Amino acid sequence: MRTIIHVDMDAFFVSVEVREDPSLVGKPVVVGGAGARGVVAAASYEARVYGIHSAMPSARARNLCHHVIFLPGNHELYARVSANLGKLFADVTPLVEPLSLDEAFLDISGACRSQGSAQAIAWRLRERVAQTENLNCSVGIGPSKLVAKLASEAAKPRVEAGKVHPGAQVREVAADEVLSFIRPLPCRALWGVGPSTEAKLRRYGVSTVADLADLPLALTVAAVGQAHGTHLHALANGVDDRPVEPDREAKSISNEQTFPVDYTNRSLLNTELTRMVDSVVARLRSSKLKAKTVTIKVRYGSFSTVTRADTMPQPTDSARLVGQRARALLDKLDVRPGVRLLGVGVGSLGEVESGQLSLDDVGATDKWGDAYDAVDQIRSRFGHAAIVPATLVDDQQVRVKHSGQTPWGPDS
Numbered sequence: 225m226r227t228i229i230h231v232d233m234d235a236f237f238v239s240v241e242v243r244e245d246p247s248l249v250g251k252p253v254v255v256g257g258a259g260a261r262g263v264v265a266a267a268s269y270e271a272r273v274y275g276i277h278s279a280m281p282s283a284r285a286r287n288l289c290h291h292v293i294f295l296p297g298n299h300e301l302y303a304r305v306s307a308n309l310g311k312l313f314a315d316v317t318p319l320v321e322p323l324s325l326d327e328a329f330l331d332i333s334g335a336c337r338s339q340g341s342a343q344a345i346a347w348r349l350r351e352r353v354a355q356t357e358n359l360n361c362s363v364g365i366g367p368s369k370l371v372a373k374l375a376s377e378a379a380k381p382r383v384e385a386g387k388v389h390p391g392a393q394v395r396e397v398a399a400d401e402v403l404s405f406i407r408p409l410p411c412r413a414l415w416g417v418g419p420s421t422e423a424k425l426r427r428y429g430v431s432t433v434a435d436l437a438d439l440p441l442a443l444t445v446a447a448v449g450q451a452h453g454t455h456l457h458a459l460a461n462g463v464d465d466r467p468v469e470p471d472r473e474a475k476s477i478s479n480e481q482t483f484p485v486d487y488t489n490r491s492l493l494n495t496e497l498t499r500m501v502d503s504v505v506a507r508l509r510s511s512k513l514k515a516k517t518v519t520i521k522v523r524y525g526s527f528s529t530v531t532r533a534d535t536m537p538q539p540t541d542s543a544r545l546v547g548q549r550a551r552a553l554l555d556k557l558d559v560r561p562g563v564r565l566l567g568v569g570v571g572s573l574g575e576v577e578s579g580q581l582s583l584d585d586v587g588a589t590d591k592w593g594d595a596y597d598a599v600d601q602i603r604s605r606f607g608h609a610a611i612v613p614a615t616l617v618d619d620q621q622v623r624v625k626h627s628g629q630t631p632w633g634p635d636s
Contacts, residue, residue: 228468230363230375234380235266236325237302243359252267255295256297259634267285275288276289302326310322319334319468362381364376372397403437406460407434411425436456444457480566481500481567487563513541516574517571518568519569519570521569530557
């Protein structure tokens with residue numbers, strides 16, 4: 225029998241900000257884009273009292289709480305804290321699977337033999353996180369990933385009747401309690417049940433996990449498809465055999481930006497695209513990976529969204545080649561209606577290996593690889609803004625990122 229725990233940091237981005245600035249303690253705080261087009265990335269529990277939650281438009285959050293404090297966020301800081309947390313998790317077990325910056329699965333089946341019960345491990349881990357990082361987390365324990373994640377959600381602080389309640393902090397669900405625990409939950413609590421799937425299942429009278437578990441498999445498949453239906457049917461019946469994967473590889477790397485106004489100037493859009501490609505390829509190279517596919521995403525002012533992708537003959541970590549492909553994809557799209565959001569990503573990732581030369585490579589003297597190595601060394605020593613593509617320099621100022629723009633929408 226496996227024993228898996230799911231660690232989920234409480235309001236992670238906001239909690240880190242409050243830790244850095246204690247004057248924010250007890251106040252409604254939001255990390256996100258403060259402008260009309262911004263969205264909430266994270267909200268303190270004091271802000272949640274007013275009904276504010278993640279993914280909510282920032283304008284709506286301000287209407288709900290006029291004195292809410294907006295912070296632009298510091299992704300580099302969050303990443304450093306997340307790395308510190310990863311080291312604490314690795315002290316418990318080598319079987320750690322990060323899901324994002326603020327949550328991870330740990331398979332402690334073997335650790336229980338030397339470190340005590342799952343409850344003891346969970347509480348001790350919470351204490352170490354609090355002592356070393358001055359942050360709180362909720363821990364769920366169960367025989368599978370599904371149950372552990374749902375248990376950590378049940379252990380979290382909650383807002384009821386206008387007050388914040390601390391929650392259980394640690395919640396364990398034993399193997400013989402799984403069905404009684406998951407069946408009363410809404411079906412959207414299951415992995416893979418988003419708004420679209422939930423709407424399809426409602427046509428068959430499904431609103432809870434119990435309804436889905438009792439629905440014949442054939443009808444579930446008819447509602448959402450063979451693979452998805454089979455998977456959801458198993459989860460609803462408490463069956464989840466997925467192992468914790470400590471070396472799970474990244475599937476893609478991307479960057480996108482919502483603009484303060486709709487952009488129709490193609491030259492300006494190409495400059496923004498260059499900035500995003502520079503960021504994406506920097507992350508690609510720092511991870512010692514190469515990519516074979518390039519994707520762009522365009523969202524118009526009407527909120528209609530278009531994506532285009534291109535596959536290269538050989539994997540690359542070259543900003544020049546990725547940029548060429550991305551610009552070629554953008555050139556094929558009509559930007560006259562106005563672009564609200566632009567994004568670029570790379571996929572089909574693999575580790576850096578020696579590549580096969582083509583006929584065009586014979587006798588060629590390509591110094592781009594050496595140039596990128598030099599760029600990496602300069603940035604490692606002096607920061608990302610120390611050297612950038614020339615198109616990102618405006619009036620002798622480096623424009624690595626527009627002032628006031630965050631991953632969660634522009635501030636103005």
